[in-house]
Amino acid sequence: MANEVVPATGSFLDELNLPKIVAGPAGEAISRLIGGAVDIPAAWLAQVAQGIKDKTEAKTVVSKAVADAAASIAWNDPEVIQRAAHSLLAKELRHQTNREAIARKAIEYLADEPTEQTAKPDDDWLNVFERYAEDASSERLQDIWGRIFAGELRRAKTFSLRTLRFVSELDESVVNQFEKWSARVVDFDSIPFPPTQGVEFSELLHLQDCGLVTGVGSTLHKKFDLNKVPEGQRVPLRFGFRHFAVIVLIEPPFEFQIPNLFLTSIGREIYSITRTTTKLETVRAFVEQFPKNHVDQILIADLGNNNQTEICWSKSP
Structure with a gap:
């Protein structure tokens, strides 16, 4: 079942014949963006399941009654659980596909304009970038995010968090x-x-x-x-x-x-x-x-x- 959702192909970076310019800090950032889902889909699906479990356990006291009521509905209606699982998996798969498309674009731009050294963006920047980039479904926006990622990998702090927020709201x-x-x-x-x-x-x-x-x-x-x-x-x-x-x-x-x-x-x-x-x-x-x-x-x-x-x-x- 896991392999039907996310095909177990070879390594993402290996498939791209990754140039040396993205080794080191840039390679770490790219690996973080694409995660391990392509290489080990079963583990990825396990993490999704764990995420559901964590969210359930994190309910506050104030919302416990609502959570209990929702759980009761789900328990009595297995189709609710099934629909929720399909919805979550479809959403995560879409996000994963978008992130990988952007990573590929970034690598292409790094290869077009090689540089001797690359940089790793700081964690806060990567957190915001991942959150915005995973929603970029159109090829045009994926291309823009790919250029931004490549630019940041060439020189850290090239793009501010304000700019990332702006791009996330861009229209054609x-x-x-x-x-x-x-x-x-x-x-x-x-x-x-x-x-x-x-x-x-x-x-x-x-x-x-x-x-x-x-x-x-x-x-x-x-x-x-x-x-x-x-x-x-x-x-x-x-x-x-x-x-x-x-x-x-x-x-x-x-x-x-x-x-x-x-x-x-x-x-x-x-x-x-x-x-x-x-x-x-x-x-x-x-x-x-x-x-x-x-x-x-x-x-x-x-x-x-x-x-x-x-x-x-x-x-x-």
């Missing part, structure tokens, strides 16, 4: 909108030249209401003060997109500011796991809006193509 529309706007994020923390009206403005208001960005509809700016740079010395300012960099050569002394809205702490953490590709036209749109006073030249470097650089704008002779 918020994910889609934030991934769209992540393509326009500069230097990992801000979105320059944000719209002030229209559909896109409404999208940003929604993301602000969700706690991912701040400053929508305000007058927030990034200020650049080059007044202390000697005259005649061109200063390169770099603005980093996900797959491109914009290098602006400025003739000081000069001071200017760019309207921006900013990612919140949760927004920055979520941004680190988004995979939206920044298109060249997005970068060119940034260049078009960039203030050209005192600018000598603007270059675009393709970070995914050996930093190949092109002149996007140049001051007229």
